[in-house]
Amino acid sequence: MTSTESSTGVFSRATGHEQVVFCHDEPTGLKAIIAIYSTALGPALGGTRFYDYATEQDALEDVLNLSRGMAYKAALAGLDLGGGKAVIIGDPTRIKNEALLRAYGRFVQTLHGRYYTACDVGTYSEDMDDVARECDFVTGRTVAHGGAGDSSVLTAFGVFQGMRAAAQRTWGAPTLHGRTVGVAGVGKVGRHLVRHLVEDGAHVVITDVNAAAVAAVTAEHVDVRSVVDVDALIEQPLDVYAPCALGGALDDAVVERLSAAIVCGAANNQLAHEGIEKQLQDRDVLYCPDYMVNAGGLIQVADELEGFSFERARQRAEKIFDTTTRVFALADAEGVPPAVAADRLAERRMTEIGRLRGLHVPR
Ligand SMILES: NC(=O)c1ccc[n+]([C@@H]2O[C@H](COP(=O)([O-])OP(=O)(O)OC[C@H]3O[C@@H](n4cnc5c(N)ncnc54)[C@H](O)[C@@H]3O)[C@@H](O)[C@H]2O)c1
Secondary structure (H helix, E strand, C coil): CCHHHHHHCHHHHCCCCCEEEEEEECCCCEEEEEEEEECCCCCEECCEEEECCCCHHHHHHHHHHHHHHHHHHHHHCCCCCEEEEEEEECCHHHHCCHHHHHHHHHHHHCCCCCEEECECCCCCHHHHHHHCCCCCCECCCCHHHCCCCCCHHHHHHHHHHHHHHHHHHHHCCCCCCCCEEEEECCCHHHHHHHHHHHHCCCEEEEECCCHHHHHHHHHHCCCCEECCCHHHHHHCCCCEEEECCCCCCECHHHHHHCCCCEECCCCCCCECCCCHHHHHHHCCCEECCHHHHCCHHHHHHHHHHHCCCHHHHHHHHHCHHHHHHHHHHHHHHHCCCHHHHHHHHHHHHHHHHHHHHHCCCCC
């Protein structure tokens, strides 16, 4: 191996992943990568993202990052699950069809349950029904096929629980009553979050690039105001900012201008770069780690593995309140931002509970 190969080769990357599988079925055009970060706590669970990546390298980077995030999310949510994720490369509106999804299902099956799949960007419950025709390790199927259906319901509920815990810590009561909350992105999760906030007595301001999404929310809740874009939302006097659109929502410019005392939203990977968590802390903004508060959807699809009960999953998602409170307490005790405290708690659970598998139990 040349020195160039050793610095760029896949094994020298030291990403910490257990297994990365490349799947190719030429006749259907399937090109997929399945990444298993950790199975320390149980089988890896994570959705399949179907996306038209500019390059195969971009797809690989995305699946490596996302699968690692799933391991932390499952660990902190107290689930007996590891972390994995898959990406299918290509434009789903052009190449997605039954044969391709079933070919993908056959590859997932070859992992014999080390990886369970689910929906993500570009895949829907109906697609999981197709994958499940070839594969036993699928969650997020339609309710008609015994699945948990749309996971955004409990994702929003969990974000709301995290926000209540942050309100308790900031203002002394677990409610958003009378507070002004800015929600960026009122898609599947954001619109459910708005409903929880309105019911709790919050003043809600929203924005979305999709005018129809805004119109649907303002028609349902007449007191909800909308502003033209995220910049305008950031300029508002806010008590809480809830990023519920894309990743990277918290960059230097946003943190500089934000008036909110709390950031708590559903979007994955909100911190635009390393160090932002410290900048938020320095400005006295209480940041609720994204993967901690948006775990409700994972909890919902994970429940399918036990035969889906919405009520049981809802009760588990409600515990995001307690987890958020614990993370804030650890952050105080160890003098670190909540994002670092969340990582530490997740890593601790992966190590402490994962270690138990080394104790031999005769069957
Ligand atoms: N759906 C889930 O269960 C779930 C679980 C965990 C995390 N998340 C994350 O939460 C976020 C929202 O997920 P979702 O399922 O509601 O997705 P979605 O696509 O239904 O909604 C996202 C909304 O954001 C809007 N948007 C996109 N760019 C925007 C911009 N620049 N400014 C304002 N609005 C913009 C879109 O128009 C859309 O209405 C994503 O980051 C997702 O990864 C979702």
